[in-house]
Amino acid sequence: MSFKKPIPYRHSSSDSSEKKDLKGRRQFLKAGFGLAGLAAAGTISQPLLAAGNPSNLPKWSQYLGNSVDKFPYGMPSPHESEVVRRSVEWLTATRESSINFTPIYALDGIITPNGLCFERHHSGAPEIPAEEHQLMINGLVDQPLMFSMEDIVRFPPETRTYFLECAANGGMEWRGAQLNGCQYTHGMIHCVQYTGVRLKTLLDECGIKTNGKWLLAEGADSAGMTRSIPIDKALDDCFVAYSMNGERLRTEQGYPLRLVVPGWEGNMWVKWLRRIEVGDKPWYHREETSKYTDLLANGKAREFTWVMDTKSVITSPSPENPLRRGGRQLIKGIAWSGRGAIKRVDVSVDGGMNWVTARLDTPVLSKALTRFYLEWNWDGEEVLLQSRAMDEFGYVQPQPKELHKERGVNSVYHNNGIQTWLVNKNGEVENVRLG
Amino acid sequence: MYVLDNSKLNNRPRVSTMKNALLLALCLISSYTFAAEKLGLGVPATKQQISAWDIDIRPDGKGLPEGSGNAIDGEAAYVQKCAACHGEFAEGAGRYPALAGGMDTLKTQHPVKTVGSYWPYATTAFDYIRRAMPYGHAQSLTNDEVYGITAYILYSSYIIEDDFVLDKNTLPKVEMPNKDGFISDTRPDAPPKTVCMSDCLAKAPKVIGKARNIDVTPEDEAQAAEETVVAAASTQKGESVFAGQCMACHAVAKGENKFGPSLYNIVGQKAASVSGFSNYSAAIKSSGASWTEENLRKFLSGPQQFMPGTTMPYGGLQDANELDSLIAYLIENTEKK
Numbered sequence: 031m032s033f034k035k036p037i038p039y040r041h042s043s044s045d046s047s048e049k050k051d052l053k054g055r056r057q058f059l060k061a062g063f064g065l066a067g068l069a070a071a072g073t074i075s076q077p078l079l080a081a082g083n084p085s086n087l088p089k090w091s092q093y094l095g096n097s098v099d100k101f102p103y104g105m106p107s108p109h110e111s112e113v114v115r116r117s118v119e120w121l122t123a124t125r126e127s128s129i130n131f132t133p134i135y136a137l138d139g140i141i142t143p144n145g146l147c148f149e150r151h152h153s154g155a156p157e158i159p160a161e162e163h164q165l166m167i168n169g170l171v172d173q174p175l176m177f178s179m180e181d182i183v184r185f186p187p188e189t190r191t192y193f194l195e196c197a198a199n200g201g202m203e204w205r206g207a208q209l210n211g212c213q214y215t216h217g218m219i220h221c222v223q224y225t226g227v228r229l230k231t232l233l234d235e236c237g238i239k240t241n242g243k244w245l246l247a248e249g250a251d252s253a254g255m256t257r258s259i260p261i262d263k264a265l266d267d268c269f270v271a272y273s274m275n276g277e278r279l280r281t282e283q284g285y286p287l288r289l290v291v292p293g294w295e296g297n298m299w300v301k302w303l304r305r306i307e308v309g310d311k312p313w314y315h316r317e318e319t320s321k322y323t324d325l326l327a328n329g330k331a332r333e334f335t336w337v338m339d340t341k342s343v344i345t346s347p348s349p350e351n352p353l354r355r356g357g358r359q360l361i362k363g364i365a366w367s368g369r370g371a372i373k374r375v376d377v378s379v380d381g382g383m384n385w386v387t388a389r390l391d392t393p394v395l396s397k398a399l400t401r402f403y404l405e406w407n408w409d410g411e412e413v414l415l416q417s418r419a420m421d422e423f424g425y426v427q428p429q430p431k432e433l434h435k436e437r438g439v440n441s442v443y444h445n446n447g448i449q450t451w452l453v454n455k456n457g458e459v460e461n462v463r464l465g
Numbered sequence: 466m467y468v469l470d471n472s473k474l475n476n477r478p479r480v481s482t483m484k485n486a487l488l489l490a491l492c493l494i495s496s497y498t499f500a501a502e503k504l505g506l507g508v509p510a511t512k513q514q515i516s517a518w519d520i521d522i523r524p525d526g527k528g529l530p531e532g533s534g535n536a537i538d539g540e541a542a543y544v545q546k547c548a549a550c551h552g553e554f555a556e557g558a559g560r561y562p563a564l565a566g567g568m569d570t571l572k573t574q575h576p577v578k579t580v581g582s583y584w585p586y587a588t589t590a591f592d593y594i595r596r597a598m599p600y601g602h603a604q605s606l607t608n609d610e611v612y613g614i615t616a617y618i619l620y621s622s623y624i625i626e627d628d629f630v631l632d633k634n635t636l637p638k639v640e641m642p643n644k645d646g647f648i649s650d651t652r653p654d655a656p657p658k659t660v661c662m663s664d665c666l667a668k669a670p671k672v673i674g675k676a677r678n679i680d681v682t683p684e685d686e687a688q689a690a691e692e693t694v695v696a697a698a699s700t701q702k703g704e705s706v707f708a709g710q711c712m713a714c715h716a717v718a719k720g721e722n723k724f725g726p727s728l729y730n731i732v733g734q735k736a737a738s739v740s741g742f743s744n745y746s747a748a749i750k751s752s753g754a755s756w757t758e759e760n761l762r763k764f765l766s767g768p769q770q771f772m773p774g775t776t777m778p779y780g781g782l783q784d785a786n787e788l789d790s791l792i793a794y795l796i797e798n799t800e801k802k
Contacts, residue, residue, distance in 0.1 A: 381670035
């Protein structure tokens with residue numbers, strides 16, 4: 031179903047809306063001078079407002095706000111309470127082995143706030159005391175080592191911004207338009223500035239033997255999450271992160287330590303990282319055989335499909351962000367590529383017949399979200415919105431039917447097809463598939 | 466917190482400082498053999514630590530422990546610890562995955578990917594069961610049980626006979642039906658041939674499907690959540706919590722025992738006393754507890770924490786309102802005394 035009410039951008043909330051304030055004022059004028067009215071009218075001289083103008087003396091301009099002690103850890107404005115992670119209950123059997131979605135429809139820039147980063151865990155998110163956490167590196171190394179978190183934070187740190195996308199982002203949309211909201215169609219993604227230590231630095235501390243070609247990363251949760259990672263990637267740009275967006279990792283993002291595997295599928299970014307083993311062959315564990323392999327139409331499945339392809343989506347307008355009036359509009363969205371930097375994003379308002387190149391906001395970082403904008407005039411007619419991203423190597427995001435031709439519809443993972451939003455004459459937006 | 470605490474650092478025993486100095490010295494000596502500069506952080510992992518932590522298994526059998534089991538041995542453990550979610554014949558239950566069946570479905574419109582139909586290596590099942598199952602009580606099975614349960618699952622897909630004994634030598638030799646079903650990644654695979662900017666389509670595009678018509682998008686949960694905060698716990702909500710979290714294994718009807726006992730009349734009842742139910746864990750039987758509201762609350766919010774050794778494969782209900790509602794629902798299904 032569609033959202034019962036389109037999620038409003040704060041023009042109808044209960045206690046802050048100007049309309050309500052005006053209504054209150056009108057009632058006050060009608061009723062004569064009440065007590066509260068006397069206080070206001072008696073102490074402050076103000077001209078009567080023309081109908082439709084905002085109050086020049088709302089309650090927040092007159093009375094005290096919150097104290098500095100009210101929120102030792104600050105919270106979003108109560109008027110943004112709709113901006114939360116959401117889940118789709120029918121997707122999974124239990125709530126601990128499940129996933130939720132980032133509200134990308136409501137975000138700006140390229141950084142995802144920590145409390146809104148989507149979560150995926152397989153046996154719940156454990157709350158591990160940092161002082162009890164250790165990272166073991168063993169296997170084909172000269173000296174297996176155990177690191178405490180105190181050890182880890184003494185290594186030279188680095189800070190980098192990367193997107194993390196679940197390989198199943200858009201997985202429900204392979205056969206056709208299914209979920210009516212960009213939070214659900216594209217929300218298994220976040221983009222965070224991580225601080226941590228290069229994996230190479232830790233591996234060098236142990237000394238990798240020459241036959242060490244693969245790593246096994248293992249989590250400390252009760253799923254004991256494991257993934258095999260080729261050594262070249264590990265030495266290239268992987269790191270272990272203890273902070274996100276300037277503060278320690280959130281519980282659900284792997285506190286106190288997670289692996290960062292830039293540009294590659296989120297499942298490999300093992301959270302609650304407790305062990306790295308160096309070996310000469312991959313392990314073919316459950317998460318790289320039973321799951322995260324891409325079944326093709328001919329019954330064969332691709333294995334080790336690590337990199338996240340170039341992709342984009344328009345986050346406004348979207349089912350959550352309908353158009354409220356005709357005329358000038360701002361189309362905005364995000365684009366990303368696991369192979370490198372975004373070079374260009376094109377936007378179509380006629381279902382892919384004609385395209386206009388959008389404006390990329392800075393910064394444009396490799397393997398991070400890139401923000402794009404396009405100013406546009408809506409004439410009130412029905413339109414079909416699409417965005418198409420291109421990476422620095424010239425790869426262009428495909429239409430769904432091009433993906434179907436190559437892979438069929440049973441892949442589950444790595445759906446980077448172009449999204450279509452239908453805007454109807456009322457300004458409502460819905461997820462549709464074109465033929 | 467692992468924030469560097471200077472006062473702690475100053476109080477540190479001298480031995481540790483000396484150890485660091487020694488490590489640093491060792492590193493300086495060994496710097497001839499290693500190109501990268503070492504910082505002397507971390508401590509050597511002992512053989513005992515490694516053998517306790519390193520439980521991973523590879524397709525060639527590396528890592529497989531001692532022990533053995535066949536499907537006949539494994540059946541009892543499977544039925545007690547796995548069947549609630551995966552079905553008595555590994556056919557799956559509710560939204561929990563099937564472990565057997567689905568043969569010859571991979572090319573169809575509705576592929577069923579099970580251990581039998583899809584997994585390329587039998588060792589993967591052993592590794593996963595040992596590290597992550599039963600769900601909510603990981604690493605609680607003995608090696609013999611893991612061999613036996615793995616055998617039972619393979620037997621359910623007709624891959625081995627019921628008396629075929631799995632151990633560290635035989636398991637890697639089991640050939641899985643889909644062992645040749647995997648190919649390497651050939652992406653990028655579907656780039657448009659040209660990057661067209663105008664008049665790109667032969668005819669105007671047509672909408673052929675709408676998410677709205679499929680009607681599976683959740684309602685705005687944020688609004689629902691707000692309502693929940695003010696709403697008191699309700700038996701009606703409890704019923705829906707029960708349906709989502711408990712109903713796979715429990716019923717509230719009198720005398721209806723499923724994989725778990727009937728929860729009719731449960732509030733105030735002595736633990737492990739539902740007549741006709743024989744699958745109780747030793748932990749529950751010997752607990753002497755009774756299901757007061759308080760005990761139910763503790764148990765349901767963390768079964769393993771409250772009753773270590775219970776076979777209920779459930780992680781626990783964290784949401785206080787859901788918990789209240791569920792208990793209200795259980796009270797409603799208890800006869801007033």
